[in-house]
Amino acid sequence: MRQGRADEYAEFAAARAGHLYRSACLLTAGDTHLAEDLVQETLGRIYVRWGRVSRVDNPAGYAQTVLTRAFLAHQRRRSSTERATDAIPDRAASHGGPGDLPLRLTLLQALSGLPAKDRAVIVLRYWEDRSVEETADALNASSAAVRTRCTRALGRLRELLGEDLGEYAAS
């Protein structure tokens, strides 16, 4: 890589790593190790393609898309051993139910109960503030499919978080 480009890449990576990591933490529902792994994978892929990435309109958005796809690819690879759970993970039980936990943890647990693609839709739509069409592009899905997933995921989160979300968000 040319020096100028290497510098550009380094600047980009340093500027985006924190945000990508936070996105990855939400995508992985708080698995920080996996999140680190995904961010490094994303930055690695961007490095290899930097010549072209640096010329796209929105390299930051491109990086986010790469991260989301890396996450989904990872989930697909492990899909035979892991399934989205229907219940809030056991962890919550030992703390007297979700109501006793900070919203942050309750939210992460609720996210972990969503199928991976639904989680990706939620993160892109409500954390990245992407439109349905942009989300669809990132996920290689149709807008209609994103809408369906989004409605389903919101319903599920509502069910899992219910009043909690209202109380904490209002405070």
Next chain:
Amino acid sequence: MPVEHDEEHFEGRLGHALHDAGDRFDADRAALVAGGLARGRRQRLRRRAAVVGGAAGIALVGVGGALLVPWGGAPTPRPADSSVAEQPSRTPSAVPLTGRELIATLEELLPEGKVSEQQARGTEGSMPSPYVHVVYDDGKGPGAVDVSLNRVEPGSEQARQAVDCPDKTLTPHDSCVSSRMPDGSLLMLFQGYEYPDRRVDTKRWTADLVTPSGQHVSVSEWNAAAEKGAPISRSEPPLSTAQLKELVTAQVWRKYVEFIPQETGKPTATAAPDPVEEASYGKVLDTLVPLLPKGAEVVERGEDYSYAVIDDGKGRSLVEIDVQHGMGDVADELFGDGSETLADGTKVTDRQDAGDKDVPGCVRWTVDTLRTDGFRVVVSAYNAPGPHAAPSRAKPALTVRQLREIALSPQWNKFR
């Protein structure tokens, strides 16, 4: 409509809640950036490393980040380091710590057992933090063991966090003890899980030591042959807490930390750019195509790395080509018995194998060449249109002889 209004309200609150949750995750950004850079470089090197085959191939991946720039920085000839043991009096940081040295040290410190899949990264390249990984088997099943070395600012938040037991709610674990050693070092012995949510029950046990001068030694072990993605091979990781403590406190690691260059305050990624510019994929392919035999039509050109898919009318065949500098230090691994040395000193070898993607029926032929100045041209052809693709023909579209002619073509000299 009240329901719709409510929906919007919920969406708004969800956005707030996500931001609240997301913003609390804080990472060591420099480490992420450095890790990303290393992976990017490794992605470029991965296939060549795999060509070497077996454990040697993995070791090569491990030190991969350093291969392009083995002398780490200035484009001056690399000091010979055929045996590090012969250089006991070197000044720390003057000569880099090598991956091989790290592997040898870890093997020596481990109790009796079988060690395999060694990978390591010394301080030769742009990566500042040395790292060594092995799979250790005491006879009761393999477990991955990693040691990483780092320097932290004494008394800093980073130093404290390295040895502070994590919150049990955020990182569920079975046991964690943080204590102060007689010499003032802080030690954390942690027994937890690779995935905090335990969706896979891989256990991760770690020992972290931070000395008063800021040397940070971190040892991790798993009850599986890999950190992630490998089945559980035993009920617990191979080393007991006492053995883990003995390993992490071994004095040699602290000595090795001194090889890590002092922080310059600049982000890692800009600290060590490639001094030798590698040939662009486009230029490599532009040179490759005229060297292909007549009748071989190029049906696809690589964008992410230098490959072409050709079709001679009998089916598609993937051709991979790499043109690299500074590969002299791995000559022994690449050119073993049976390799040939030409009159000008160029080493040539060929390999025939089944690729490295476990594709049934895959046939890959490779010719590897290394000029005396470390300039390497390696070209492979597959009997399939991609490394993961099912075979499309019995043999690759290029013969070993044709591959050899391509790899030895004087046309490549313009990249030297």
